[in-house]
Amino acid sequence: MSVIRIVGRPESFDVNLTTSLLNALLRNRFPIQTLCGGRASCGRDLIRVHAGGEFLSPRRELEIKRLRSLAEEGEPSGADIRLACQTYTRGDVLIEILHLRLPDAS
């Protein structure tokens, strides 16, 4: 079991090898955005990896393509940028959520 910590937030979350970072955060009701449900198409779950990048699963073709198109649309790019839905970890990580979900207006 590994731990996800979030830049600027007090919470931390456990994640196992077979759960994406996105799903680990959603299960804990963390306000990360997703429009596609984790299919690497919406790009709303962009994260910047601050520490633990060496523990992350390698990018697959689907993620590489989506990150490339997001960069063309003006989103951040670089070796530290990932889609949380396509990222798994085998060690503790510190990440920044680039698009937090806004609180419900209810």
Ligand code: FES
């Ligand atoms: S959740 Fe839509 S791209 Fe990851």
